Amino acid sequence: MGAAGAAARQDAEAAAGREISCAGLLRRVRAYDPGADLGLIERAFGVAREAHAAQKRDNGEPYIIHPLAVAGILAGFRLDVASICTGLLHDTIEDTGLKLPALAAQFGDTVAVLVDGVTKLTRLELQSDRTKQAENFRKLVLAMSRDIRVLIVKLADRLHNMRTLHYVRQHERRVRIARETMDIYAPLAGRIGMDKVKTELQTLSFNELEPEHNATIQARLNYLRGQGADVIEEVRRELTRLCADAGVSVVEVTGREKSPFSIWEKMQKRNVAFEQLSDIMAFRILVPTREACYVALGAVHAAYPVIAGRFKDYISTPKANGYQSLHTGVTLRHPRNQKIEVQIRTPTMHDVAENGVAAHWDYKGLGESAQSGPARPPRLRWVQDLLEILENSGAPDEFLENTKLELYQDQVFCFTPKGQLIQLPRGATPIDFAYAVHSQIGDTCVGAKINGRLMPLRHELQNGDQVEVMTARGGTPSPAWERFVVTGKARARIRRYVAAQQRETHLDAGRAMLAKAFRQDGVDGSEKVLDGVVKGFKCATVDDLYVAVGNNNVSARDVVHAAYPELRQAPRGPRMVPGLLSRPPSRPLPASAPGMSLTGIGAGVAVHFAGCCHPLPGDRIVGIVSTGKGITVHTAGCQTLENFAATPERFMDIDWDYDSIGRGKGDSHVGRVSVIAANEPAVLASLTNAATRHEGSVVNLKIVNRQLDFMEILVDLEVRDLRHLGSVIAGLRSATGVTQVERAKS
Incomplete structure (x- = not known):
C-alpha cells in the first residue's frame, strides 16, 4: 500500500510539474503575442501528454518533457501558435497511435501539414543507415520547401536531443546522432541565419565526436581566462569610449570567446597553432544605425593596428542567409599585443544574426488563413537550389553528398x-x-x-x-x-547528364548484344519475349534490361536461357584463374612483372597500373580483377572504381611492398600532372628543364587546351613515388610562365 501510495504521489507530482511547465510556456507566448490562441496550445499539450503517456526518455523522465522543451525553444524564437503546437505534437504520428487526419480535425490543416513535414512519413527498409539518413533528409528538404517552419521545428527538436545526448547509453548511437547533427543540422541552422543554434549544435557535437580535442581547447581557454580576467571588461570600456569620442552612441558592447569547435576548425583549415589565431577573443559593438557602423569602424581602425586581410564588409554585401555585420581584426597594444576580432552591427542586424529566419517571422500575419495568401514568405534561394539537386540526383547517397556540398x-x-x-x-x-x-x-x-x-x-x-x-x-x-x-547543384546536374548519356550508350549496346545472342541460337528475341523475363532480372522495363546487359550487369546468354530454358547446357565447372581464387599467401609474393613491388598478389598473375589515376608508391591502392587480363591497380579514390560497385567480388586488397621499395628494388612509376601555363614557346622547355632538375623524366606531354594567352597541359612524369612527385610538382610551379600545377585527377 505504501509503495502504491508513493508511486501515485510521484505521478501526481510529475503531472503537477508538467502543468506548471505548460503554464510557463503559455506565459512566454502571451508575452510576445497577446492575441495568441492559448487554448489551442493547451489542447495540443493535452493531446501530446496523453499520446506519450506510456513512454519514457533515456534518462527515465516522462516523454512529454521533450516536446514541451521543443515548444519552449520555439517560444524563445517568438514563433506563431501553429509552430508551438507543432513542437508539442511533432513526435505523435511517428511514435504513437495518433493519425494525421485526427490532428487535422483538432488543430487545422496548417498544424497537420507542419507535423507531417517534421515526421518521418514511412519506415523504409533501406540498405544502410546512411541511405536511410539520406531518404529522411530528402523528405525534410521537400517539406521545408513548402514551409520553412518545418526546418525551424526540426532544429529545435535536434537542439533538445543534443542537450540531453549524454543520457543515451550506447556510444555508437551518440556518435551517429552527433555526426548527423554536425554534417546536416548545424549547417542548415547556419543557412537560415540561426547562428546561436548552429554554434550550440556544433559545440555539443564536437564534445561527443572529439572529446580529447575539446578538452584541450577548453583547458587553453580556461588558462587565457585566468591570465586576463579583467581584459574583456577593460577592452569593452575602451571600445565604448572610442565610439563616444567619434560621436557614436553605443547601444551595447559585449565580449565573448570563440567556441571550441570554431577554434579547432580554424586550426585545421589554416594549419596553425592555437596561439596564431587572431579571433579567439571577439567583441561586438551594437550601434543605432547603418551609418554609425562605419563611423565606429573608423574609430577602431584609428586607435589600433589593423590585422591585414581580416576586414570583411557584410553590410554592403550580406551573406546568403541575410547576415549583416562589419568584421575587422586589430591588435591591442595593451595587454600583451593581443589580437582580437571586432564585429559592428545594428540591433536589427544582431537579431537577424542570432535568430535568422525566426527574426523575420511575422506571427501575426502568418496564421492558418494566411498561408495561401500573399503573406506567405518567399522560398529561400538556397532551398530552391536544394530542390534542383533533389531533381537531378539519382541515388539517395548522391543527393546527400551534393547537399553537403551546398551547405558547407x-x-x-x-x-x-x-x-x-x-x-x-x-x-x-x-x-x-x-x-x-x-x-x-x-x-x-x-x-x-x-x-x-x-x-x-x-x-x-x-x-x-x-x-x-x-x-x-x-x-x-x-x-x-x-x-x-x-557546388552540389553543378555536380548533380552534370551527373544527371552523364548518367543519361551512359544510359543511352548502354541501351544501344544491350539491344545489339541481345539481338546477337538470340540470333545465334535461332530463336525469337522480340520485346514480347523479353517482357516475360524482365522481372526475373529485377528490372522494371525492357529498356532497363537492355541497359543492364549493356553495362555487363546481366549476361546476354542468361537472358536467352531465361526466355528459353531448354537451351541451357550442362553446368560447367568453375574456371580457375591461377593465384586469384586461392587464398593470398601470408608473406609478400612478387608480381609477375619485374619491379612491381606489391603485396597480396599470387605468383604468375599479370599486373597493370591504371592509366586513369596513375597510382604511385605512397597512394592507397586497390586491385580490380579481370578474367583473362589479371589485376589492374587503381588509387583508392579513383572515380573509375564506381563502375565496379555492382561487382564487389572483383575488388582485391593489395598494398605496396615498402620494404622492397626501401631496399631499392622498386621500379620507376608514371605520375600525371595538370599544368596551366602561359601560351609562350619557351614554356615547354622551361617545364622539361624544371622536371629534370628534380630527377623527374618527362615521358609524355599533351596540350589539351590552347587559348590566346594560356594553355592546359597534361604531363606524364617518371618518378619513384608520391613524395618524389610532390618534389617535381614544386619544381614545376617555379618554372617560368607556369601559373598552376596539380596532380591530375582520375
Missing part, C-alpha cells in the same frame, strides 16, 4: 556583366557560376571571361571577379567538369 560554404562574391551579385562557395569555378545563374546556362557553357580575360573553366574565382559566361547552342556538360566543380 565559405563564400566568394562574383558579378555578372550586368552587375548581378552571385554568391558561391570558396573554390568555385566559372562552371559553378554558370549553373548558379541558370541551369541551362551551365549546360551550354563553353568558355568564360573573368575580368575581361579568357580563362580556363577550372579557374578558381576570387571575391569581386566579373564573370562572363560564353555559351553555344547545342552545348552539353562535359563529364570532366565533375572533377573540379564545388
Whole structure:
C-alpha cells in the first residue's frame, strides 16, 4: 500500500510539474503575442501528454518533457501558435497511435501539414543507415520547401536531443546522432541565419565526436581566462569610449570567446597553432544605425593596428542567409599585443544574426488563413537550389553528398556583366557560376571571361571577379567538369547528364548484344519475349534490361536461357584463374612483372597500373580483377572504381611492398600532372628543364587546351613515388610562365 501510495504521489507530482511547465510556456507566448490562441496550445499539450503517456526518455523522465522543451525553444524564437503546437505534437504520428487526419480535425490543416513535414512519413527498409539518413533528409528538404517552419521545428527538436545526448547509453548511437547533427543540422541552422543554434549544435557535437580535442581547447581557454580576467571588461570600456569620442552612441558592447569547435576548425583549415589565431577573443559593438557602423569602424581602425586581410564588409554585401555585420581584426597594444576580432552591427542586424529566419517571422500575419495568401514568405534561394539537386540526383547517397556540398560554404562574391551579385562557395569555378545563374546556362557553357580575360573553366574565382559566361547552342556538360566543380547543384546536374548519356550508350549496346545472342541460337528475341523475363532480372522495363546487359550487369546468354530454358547446357565447372581464387599467401609474393613491388598478389598473375589515376608508391591502392587480363591497380579514390560497385567480388586488397621499395628494388612509376601555363614557346622547355632538375623524366606531354594567352597541359612524369612527385610538382610551379600545377585527377 505504501509503495502504491508513493508511486501515485510521484505521478501526481510529475503531472503537477508538467502543468506548471505548460503554464510557463503559455506565459512566454502571451508575452510576445497577446492575441495568441492559448487554448489551442493547451489542447495540443493535452493531446501530446496523453499520446506519450506510456513512454519514457533515456534518462527515465516522462516523454512529454521533450516536446514541451521543443515548444519552449520555439517560444524563445517568438514563433506563431501553429509552430508551438507543432513542437508539442511533432513526435505523435511517428511514435504513437495518433493519425494525421485526427490532428487535422483538432488543430487545422496548417498544424497537420507542419507535423507531417517534421515526421518521418514511412519506415523504409533501406540498405544502410546512411541511405536511410539520406531518404529522411530528402523528405525534410521537400517539406521545408513548402514551409520553412518545418526546418525551424526540426532544429529545435535536434537542439533538445543534443542537450540531453549524454543520457543515451550506447556510444555508437551518440556518435551517429552527433555526426548527423554536425554534417546536416548545424549547417542548415547556419543557412537560415540561426547562428546561436548552429554554434550550440556544433559545440555539443564536437564534445561527443572529439572529446580529447575539446578538452584541450577548453583547458587553453580556461588558462587565457585566468591570465586576463579583467581584459574583456577593460577592452569593452575602451571600445565604448572610442565610439563616444567619434560621436557614436553605443547601444551595447559585449565580449565573448570563440567556441571550441570554431577554434579547432580554424586550426585545421589554416594549419596553425592555437596561439596564431587572431579571433579567439571577439567583441561586438551594437550601434543605432547603418551609418554609425562605419563611423565606429573608423574609430577602431584609428586607435589600433589593423590585422591585414581580416576586414570583411557584410553590410554592403550580406551573406546568403541575410547576415549583416562589419568584421575587422586589430591588435591591442595593451595587454600583451593581443589580437582580437571586432564585429559592428545594428540591433536589427544582431537579431537577424542570432535568430535568422525566426527574426523575420511575422506571427501575426502568418496564421492558418494566411498561408495561401500573399503573406506567405518567399522560398529561400538556397532551398530552391536544394530542390534542383533533389531533381537531378539519382541515388539517395548522391543527393546527400551534393547537399553537403551546398551547405558547407565559405563564400566568394562574383558579378555578372550586368552587375548581378552571385554568391558561391570558396573554390568555385566559372562552371559553378554558370549553373548558379541558370541551369541551362551551365549546360551550354563553353568558355568564360573573368575580368575581361579568357580563362580556363577550372579557374578558381576570387571575391569581386566579373564573370562572363560564353555559351553555344547545342552545348552539353562535359563529364570532366565533375572533377573540379564545388557546388552540389553543378555536380548533380552534370551527373544527371552523364548518367543519361551512359544510359543511352548502354541501351544501344544491350539491344545489339541481345539481338546477337538470340540470333545465334535461332530463336525469337522480340520485346514480347523479353517482357516475360524482365522481372526475373529485377528490372522494371525492357529498356532497363537492355541497359543492364549493356553495362555487363546481366549476361546476354542468361537472358536467352531465361526466355528459353531448354537451351541451357550442362553446368560447367568453375574456371580457375591461377593465384586469384586461392587464398593470398601470408608473406609478400612478387608480381609477375619485374619491379612491381606489391603485396597480396599470387605468383604468375599479370599486373597493370591504371592509366586513369596513375597510382604511385605512397597512394592507397586497390586491385580490380579481370578474367583473362589479371589485376589492374587503381588509387583508392579513383572515380573509375564506381563502375565496379555492382561487382564487389572483383575488388582485391593489395598494398605496396615498402620494404622492397626501401631496399631499392622498386621500379620507376608514371605520375600525371595538370599544368596551366602561359601560351609562350619557351614554356615547354622551361617545364622539361624544371622536371629534370628534380630527377623527374618527362615521358609524355599533351596540350589539351590552347587559348590566346594560356594553355592546359597534361604531363606524364617518371618518378619513384608520391613524395618524389610532390618534389617535381614544386619544381614545376617555379618554372617560368607556369601559373598552376596539380596532380591530375582520375
